[in-house]
Amino acid sequence: MFENLSLLQLQQYWWMIISLLGGLFVFMLFVQGGQTLLNALSANETEKTMMVNSLGRKWELGFTTLVLFGGALFAAFPLFYSTSFGGAYWVWMAILFCFIIQAVSYEYRIKPNNFFGQKTYEIFLYINGNIGVFLLGVAISTFFSGSEFFIDERNFSYWQNNLRGLEALLNPLNYLLGFALVFLSKILGALYFINNIDYQDIQHRAINSIKFNMIAFLMFFLGFLAWVLTKDGFAINETGSIYIQPFKYLFNFLNMPIVLAMFLAGVAMVITAVFMTIRFNKSSCIKTGGMGAILAVTALLLNVGLNNTAYYPSTFDLQSSLTIMNSSGSHYTLRVMGYVSLMVPFVLGYIVYAWHQMDKTKITKEEIEAPDAHNY
């Protein structure tokens, strides 16, 4: 079936997969958001342990999605993989360090003789949830604001700023998406707790936390939208040259009504989920909110990659900017990977099945305090 697709179609297909992975990853950031709420939503150790265990059964999926995101970019858009990871060295390294410390924290937190003490592992989780997510938002924001790099005729890349990616922090506009992502993940984390833990006090505090986080999220998110939709974008003309086009991202939405519809539906679902939770005490809104986040983020990434847009622009040398056309794998590799991608629904299927099996019964105080409990 993939034989019949042209190179451009395969590139678009793969950009869609990457965008979907990005959406799924942001949904899974509910784990990170939840990690930042551990102290705020718990009144004692047992309550905190309930929350850690609730997240502890899910954190690896998000982690794995991040790893897959790296692998899929390497396979489908290797020039992005080499240019951005090698170029924006410090941003990616900082993000990776934030995730390395997450990976041990659940397992080691309350194990006896754990060397650093429980507090340290909780701080690790807190750093992962706040700084890790914030930096990811900043890194994604450079898809819109651009970076300084040059690519030579061998397609070797040369980063032009000695801060190696940290210069993105000098542009305050990049903070908008960074903070928006942090607060969105906190909202999703709270929605998840409400659904997954059968314990009134935690649910009650979680609902309260959403109120503040929603206001903060909307502020930064609307700020980000206002910036992106009014800013000049990086467009590609018929000959493959990159040029600056005013209101590019706004036009992308208007030219791709399905993407716009996805985006609006996604945002509406997040708002509805929050509203239903606060107003009607609904406990299962993580599904609506999560789907909303997936849709909105996927649409945003589709916007920046499709419709003749350079998704990773270079402000140093416009023509070095990366597009899905000039940065992709070969026709053959994209085709092979196309077949591999057919496994994704199967993988999602067993994840949902296992998830469902595990979450049929909610986490309770009794379970955590049971003598044979395997606790994080």
Add this chain to the structure above:
Amino acid sequence: MEETLVDWSRAQFALTAIYHFLFVPLTLGLGFIVAFMETIYVKTGDERWKQITKFWMTLFAINFAIGVATGIIMEFEFGTNWANYSWFVGDIFGAPLAIEGILAFFMESTFFAVMFFGWNKVSKGFHLLSTWLVAIGSNLSALWILVANGWMQYPVGMVFNPDTARNEMSNFWDVILSPVAVSKFLHTIGSGYVIASLFVVGISSWLILKNKDIWMAKKSMIIGATFGFITSLFLIFSGDESAHQVALTQPVKLAAMEGLYEGKNEAGIVAIGMLNPNKTLQNNENTYLFELEIPYILSFLGYHDINAYVPGLKDLVWGNSKQNIMSTEEKIQKGKLAVKAFKEYKNAKHADNREKANEAKMVLDENMAYFGYGYLKKPEDVVPPVALTFYSFHLMVILGIWFMILFALVLFIVKKREISDYKLILKSALWSIPLGYIAAEAGWIVAEVGRQPWAVQDLMPVGVAVTNISSTNVMITFWLFAVLFTALLIAEIKIMTKQIKLGFEGGH
């Protein structure tokens, strides 16, 4: 490219890979051992087997967590530190990494949660299936990353496209079924099974020495020693196949592994020996200060023929017309032609001169197999550090044989005699745990140091593969990784030993 940058980048990759591989082998093997144990529990319904399963599963989880932590960097480090490499071969190399993520990592992480928290939530059957799927998932992930590594050692199934300036995949099956990749996969998972068996046998020995939970420790020991004995035989056979593949595809590495400077027929293998530190390619000093050689074995190991000619480093560097071995100097000349033709092709394309571009393309195609040699300065550059490769290889082999003997002894005694009377065996088993890790890391040193200077064999030396970045940045991240990973390792060992001391009856 500045030398210090290449050195720091290599040091960082070595550091992170060595740390990562401290945890991988145990995951590969212990996953199956735990699955065997749980299968016995489900079949017999004996609660003591559930306790055994849970004990080893707890240790599995402690190890797994730090394996994940040290693993994420490996997925990104090709990009962060080997950016030019990532472009040059990303079209082939990226695919197995992505497949690894889709097919293996999700299987591991999804069912890991069921395995640990599902005891009272899902049915016995679904739980057992989950345990097996974690084991299978982790071994699948090893498959894909080793396919990628095998490809770097022996690049196949691709063509160089001068328009995109990279190698492009032309045959997926050639890549994943490459004999180098297959033997590398089998040998590496074999090492994981042996290490996990050493771990189980060693810890069971300690428990028996301490007179703790004897029944369960003995049962664990039987499973560990049985699995270990079978897999150590498998490890030796797959090692033989690996050496054969090295002989066929990386003769310089084979010569370095044996410290073989002068090629010869009927070449023997040095069982134990010490290299003469003054020996160089240029002089005629003795290679060894002393050696104990087993005749014919190297010829047989390398080429499955006791009379076969095994080329030495001198043949491979200076050439040997009698044996039809091309000198490195000649390869460098061909490589330079290829690099030059590539530049001319690019210029001709730029100037829209088709005729000239076609000419350049022909020269390029003719010499492409030597492309990487075009970046070398002198012929001696193709020789990897001989001493490190030599000693690592011999240490690995000696330890591998010791493990097989140990498993056989333990298995015999635990079945036929009273094992608690054999204190020396029990202590040897305990102290063999670290030896397993040393052997595995030594194996990787042979594979990776032994193929220097190549990032991709014959096509790209490490000096070209590295990211264009100032070495200070890499130096800082090197130390950050060194400090963080060491701290995490200390935490892991402390937690692990505490859990072991708690024993089968302790909290999980």
